[in-house]
Amino acid sequence: MKAFEVNFDGLVGPTHNYAGLSVGNVASLSNAAQASNPKEGAKQGLQKMKALHDLGLKQALLPPLERPDVNTLRLLGFSGSDEQVLTKAYQQARQVFVATCSASSMWTANACTVSPSADTLDKRVHFTAANLSNKFHRSIEAPTTSRILQSIFSNQDYFAHHQPLPQGDHFGDEGAANHTRFCTSYGEQGVEFFVFGKYAFDASQPAPKTFPARQTYEASQAIARLHQLRDEKTVFAQQNPAVIDQGVFHNDVIAVGNQNVLFYHQQAFLNTDQVISQLKQAFGESPFHFVEVPTAEVSVESAVKSYLFNSQLVTLENGDMAIIAPGECHENPEVKNYLDALVASDTPIKEVKIFDVKQSMKNGGGPACLRQRVVLNEQELVHCNQHVFMSDELFARLNQWVDKHYRDSLTEADLCDPQLLVESRQALDELTQILQIGSVYPFQIA
Numbered sequence: 074m075k076a077f078e079v080n081f082d083g084l085v086g087p088t089h090n091y092a093g094l095s096v097g098n099v100a101s102l103s104n105a106a107q108a109s110n111p112k113e114g115a116k117q118g119l120q121k122m123k124a125l126h127d128l129g130l131k132q133a134l135l136p137p138l139e140r141p142d143v144n145t146l147r148l149l150g151f152s153g154s155d156e157q158v159l160t161k162a163y164q165q166a167r168q169v170f171v172a173t174c175s176a177s178s179m180w181t182a183n184a185c186t187v188s189p190s191a192d193t194l195d196k197r198v199h200f201t202a203a204n205l206s207n208k209f210h211r212s213i214e215a216p217t218t219s220r221i222l223q224s225i226f227s228n229q230d231y232f233a234h235h236q237p238l239p240q241g242d243h244f245g246d247e248g249a250a251n252h253t254r255f256c257t258s259y260g261e262q263g264v265e266f267f268v269f270g271k272y273a274f275d276a277s278q279p280a281p282k283t284f285p286a287r288q289t290y291e292a293s294q295a296i297a298r299l300h301q302l303r304d305e306k307t308v309f310a311q312q313n314p315a316v317i318d319q320g321v322f323h324n325d326v327i328a329v330g331n332q333n334v335l336f337y338h339q340q341a342f343l344n345t346d347q348v349i350s351q352l353k354q355a356f357g358e359s360p361f362h363f364v365e366v367p368t369a370e371v372s373v374e375s376a377v378k379s380y381l382f383n384s385q386l387v388t389l390e391n392g393d394m395a396i397i398a399p400g401e402c403h404e405n406p407e408v409k410n411y412l413d414a415l416v417a418s419d420t421p422i423k424e425v426k427i428f429d430v431k432q433s434m435k436n437g438g439g440p441a442c443l444r445q446r447v448v449l450n451e452q453e454l455v456h457c458n459q460h461v462f463m464s465d466e467l468f469a470r471l472n473q474w475v476d477k478h479y480r481d482s483l484t485e486a487d488l489c490d491p492q493l494l495v496e497s498r499q500a501l502d503e504l505t506q507i508l509q510i511g512s513v514y515p516f517q518i519a
């Protein structure tokens with residue numbers, strides 16, 4: 074049966090902000106406390122979604138989470154009216170407060186790991202919302218993310234949902250940012266590739282020294298078990314700890330794959346030769362393209378600054394592949410030269426399309442972070458919520474919705490403005506109606 078890769082982009086939320094919350098993520102720390110522009114952020118994201126839709130790709134979206142997260146603040150002992158909860162938290166525990174305001178749900182690559190039905194033993198599409206244990210501000214995302222995923226993919230004949238892995242460092246799971254699927258065509262059995270940062274239960278193994286390894290080997294193994302993947306079609310690889318210490322906090326900051334192409338930096342993996350031979354063996358006879366970017370042409374520093382590898386690698390209608398890259402890739406001469414040479418060389422990657430997603434980039438999220446890939450066959454496609462799919466009408470409707478509800482400047486002090494909470498809840502309530510996803514937010518189900 075014919076199958077498609079659907080990109081579910083995260084919509085930038087009405088309280089999009091820069092709080093400097095992610096140690097190990099260079100952009101997040103260096104832009105801390107700058108004023109953000111939620112309206113511009115949402116529109117940049119919508120432009121990218123519309124452009125991919127116009128290219129003939131299947132494009133959908135996931136709504137942002139409610140922030141500030143008043144419920145979490147209540148769990149932490151702040152009480153009274155919602156307004157009082159915000160004020161007390163801001164005054165008494167400012168850093169805790171800003172963590173509950175994070176823009177981070179927009180990076181839907183981290184929302185979950187998805188295994189297409191062609192790869193799973195029960196032939197259902199499997200979803201596990203990521204526990205995002207390594208960062209407090211992200212560890213509070215999973216419950217609402219799960220509700221949203223279950224609402225969009227509700228038919229249990231086709232879709233299986235697992236609970237997030239247990240919280241805590243040992244099973245730290247960052248979702249699809251550390252997971253890639255290779256295949257000849259999307260509907261056929263593929264190879265699932267899990268990249269982890271460290272072994273949680275074996276301290277004798279190599280691990281980064283300065284910055285945290287967010288994804289563990291044991292978490293990746295657990296996801297593969299839950300998703301009923303075949304051993305011979307699953308490959309686990311360790312990220313090079315040295316690049317984690319240079320700001321490569323997820324594998325998707327240093328590698329991206331699509332169909333039979335792995336585009337990666339020379340220093341991405343701990344044992345590259347072994348990774349290549351395991352992937353070849355799991356993939357079988359069909360041709361596989363390893364497009365390795367040498368350090369001599371693009372340094373790790375340039376890769377981290379430009380987010381070259383945090384591009385989307387997509388298959389166009391004519392079968393060629395295109396890189397959907399952030400504008401920063403054309404501002405960096407090393408990276409621009411590399412890309413110019415790449416599209417002229419003999420690989421399936423024939424085009425580079427540049428997008429301005431600066432509002433996201435300032436928090437360390439490029440085009441790849443902004444999307445969750447869900448491979449769906451024709452039947453699965455008709456059994457999921459149709460109202461989250463991009464169309465000319467939805468694009469126009471969401472731009473109007475952003476114009477109506479979003480501010481164009483937000484500072485830390487604004488985040489405890491009770492009026493902002495009211496505005497955001499109105500916006501999200503309306504959004505759930507536009508997307509017809511039912512009541513998913515804590516303020517709707519309390």
Ligand SMILES: NCCC[C@H](NC(=O)CCC(=O)O)C(=O)O
Nearest residue numbers: 091092093094095101177180442
């Ligand atoms: N896949 C991209 C994720 C980026 C995300 N940034 C953040 O959470 C920064 C938020 C802030 O600093 O306000 C992270 O590091 O997990």
